[in-house]
Amino acid sequence: xxxxxxxxxxxxxxxxxVIQGVDLEVADGEFCVFVGPSGCGKSTLLRMIAGxxxxxxxxxxxxxxxxxxxPPSKRExxxxxxxxxxxxxxxxxxxxxxALKQAGTAKAEVAGAVxxxxxxxxxxxxxxxxxxxxxxxQRQRVAIGRAIVRRPKLFLFDEPLSNLDAALRVQTRIxxxxxxxxxxxxMIYVTHDQVEAMTLADRIVVLNAGKVAQIGAPMELYNDPxxxxxxxxxxxxxxxxxxAADLGEPGxxxxxxxxxxxxxxxxxxxxxxxxxxxxxxxxxxxxxxTDAHGLLTVRLFGEHSFAFAETVHLTPEPGRSFLFxxxxxxIRR
Amino acid sequence: MANRARTSLPxxxxxxxxxxxxxAIALFPVFVIVINAMKSRRAIFAHPLQLPGPKSxxxxxxQTVLSQGNFPLYFWNSLIVTVVSLAFILLxxxxxxxxxxxxxxxxxxxxxxxxALGIMIPIRLGTVAILQLMVAxxxxxxxxxxxxxxxxxxxxxxxxxxxEFMKTVSADLKNAGRIDGLSEYRIFFRLVxxxxxxxxxxxxxxxxxPIWNDLWFPLILAPAxxxxxxxxxxxxxLGQFVTDWNAVLASLSLAIVPxxxxxxxFSRQLIRGITSGAVx
Ligand SMILES: Nc1ncnc2c1ncn2[C@@H]1O[C@H](COP(=O)(O)OP(=O)(O)OP(=O)(O)O)[C@@H](O)[C@H]1O
Ligand SMILES: [Mg+2]
Numbered sequence: 001x002x003x004x005x006x007x008x009x010x011x012x013x014x015x016x017x018v019i020q021g022v023d024l025e026v027a028d029g030e031f032c033v034f035v036g037p038s039g040c041g042k043s044t045l046l047r048m049i050a051g052x053x054x055x056x057x058x059x060x061x062x063x064x065x066x067x068x069x070x071p072p073s074k075r076e077x078x079x080x081x082x083x084x085x086x087x088x089x090x091x092x093x094x095x096x097x098x099a100l101k102q103a104g105t106a107k108a109e110v111a112g113a114v115x116x117x118x119x120x121x122x123x124x125x126x127x128x129x130x131x132x133x134x135x136x137x138q139r140q141r142v143a144i145g146r147a148i149v150r151r152p153k154l155f156l157f158d159e160p161l162s163n164l165d166a167a168l169r170v171q172t173r174i175x176x177x178x179x180x181x182x183x184x185x186x187m188i189y190v191t192h193d194q195v196e197a198m199t200l201a202d203r204i205v206v207l208n209a210g211k212v213a214q215i216g217a218p219m220e221l222y223n224d225p226x227x228x229x230x231x232x233x234x235x236x237x238x239x240x241x242x243x244a245a246d247l248g249e250p251g252x253x254x255x256x257x258x259x260x261x262x263x264x265x266x267x268x269x270x271x272x273x274x275x276x277x278x279x280x281x282x283x284x285x286x287x288x289x290t291d292a293h294g295l296l297t298v299r300l301f302g303e304h305s306f307a308f309a310e311t312v313h314l315t316p317e318p319g320r321s322f323l324f325x326x327x328x329x330x331i332r333r
Numbered sequence: 334m335a336n337r338a339r340t341s342l343p344x345x346x347x348x349x350x351x352x353x354x355x356x357a358i359a360l361f362p363v364f365v366i367v368i369n370a371m372k373s374r375r376a377i378f379a380h381p382l383q384l385p386g387p388k389s390x391x392x393x394x395x396q397t398v399l400s401q402g403n404f405p406l407y408f409w410n411s412l413i414v415t416v417v418s419l420a421f422i423l424l425x426x427x428x429x430x431x432x433x434x435x436x437x438x439x440x441x442x443x444x445x446x447x448x449a450l451g452i453m454i455p456i457r458l459g460t461v462a463i464l465q466l467m468v469a470x471x472x473x474x475x476x477x478x479x480x481x482x483x484x485x486x487x488x489x490x491x492x493x494x495x496x497e498f499m500k501t502v503s504a505d506l507k508n509a510g511r512i513d514g515l516s517e518y519r520i521f522f523r524l525v526x527x528x529x530x531x532x533x534x535x536x537x538x539x540x541x542x543p544i545w546n547d548l549w550f551p552l553i554l555a556p557a558x559x560x561x562x563x564x565x566x567x568x569x570x571l572g573q574f575v576t577d578w579n580a581v582l583a584s585l586s587l588a589i590v591p592x593x594x595x596x597x598x599f600s601r602q603l604i605r606g607i608t609s610g611a612v613x
Binding site: 072077079089146 | 506508512513514515523524527528
């Protein structure tokens, strides 16, 4: 098991600065998730931790030791890829055992490690098959198994679930959470699915254009976002951003989550007309066009019906809103 | 794999007619060579397109070829030169292609362009320099001289085709290998090469024929009896005043066989590669 520490890590491809000074401490046994929009540098950062990409400047430490120049296989890490990346010419058993075999581990020991991992993921029936003879879900389980066999200090996952269908994704997510508990291993997990991030993470790192926007526990990010980017990125449907001046508040923007806007047919602070209603059974999302603030979303629990173009009035719940300045940074009260 | 919903009878017929016509045109010269190789000299000139019959059937050409000159040796020489050159082209071409497609280094693009230049400039332009080089190194009249020249001739196209294919091999797979501690050589030979096998077969087929058929370099670099190739050996029957057509045709017919065998070997790889990619 091991802790990870990044200090002022930067990466440039030619003249493009993809990662711009990331500082991060991940404690031993922690489950840390990187989220951010596509192209913000999540995979690049993960690949630098793995040693697949050189660090332009800054320092990567695993378990206290500087590993900037250590090759990937010597960093005692294991990585699970989005595309599974199983060796097509090897059976599941050999796929899982290869890393140990390469490291010169005794045959019996490799067999034992493969056996334990396959029992953990119920892969026993598949051990003699080749990757081409497995379904997508089975391949991803084998890829996870291959990572477990090595007993790495650090598990790295790069969007491991995004090629799976919704049901399998939920199932594998639960499986990964269980593995994290059982192995009490340090895991770094990249995703752009915020449900995965919120449900799995001890701590989330939100990245925006190569910089850390905020680091914190899932509920910390949800209840106490540091800037408009994090506020808008975490939570679904997205937070509403209103013009603070129109509501008599200081700052530039007032953010309020859809569930903290009350809707009324009679009276309220912001008038608008219903432009679309999504009824999901457990909840109802109402999209309201307003003159002053553009399109706003209201999330109601249970079933509700509103007619198209109906006039409604919205009121932010007191004490539930966040204020941000012109640059997007939070103004704390 | 007929898909009834997407094909119609007239279309299938037309497609087959075109393919058959093309096959006939392509095979016609080969067919004429093979049938005439088995005819007497008179029959060759009287009825060049007739199949060998009881009267015209004659294996004199083959007898001449096998008795005169040293044809088994010529065949052996040609085979050695072709197979070893192909092996070098595929090995070094694939390695260069891997380096160019996989690693970011200064001069990567320039190196690629430099290699691509070789496709456009025929190697024969450098014949004089090559000959001087071979004389200086004492390689004249060795098979190794031919192998070196053919390897140089084949590598540009091989690099060009293979580097395109190698770019399509999943980066994750190579990275998984690196994390598991495979050396770059193991990654290349065990992970990448098997996945670009169809492309390598294509390169092999394209490179093989010009090498086997070449007359120019054997004539200039290795004309000695000991190291003659088949194409050069067959020239003994083409005289300035008399040409032994029976022997020429027979030697050409025989020369087809080894290439055919090599082609069958590679084309199986080709087809296997194509279908395995398609079904996945
Ligand atoms: N080898 C490379 N050369 C040049 N630019 C690159 C290279 N690899 C990545 N980039 C750039 O770096 C940026 C970050 O890429 P990265 O793959 O880390 O994004 P990501 O956050 O993982 O996105 P996604 O969610 O789409 O996977 C992108 O703008 C990308 O174009
Ligand atoms: Mg990515």
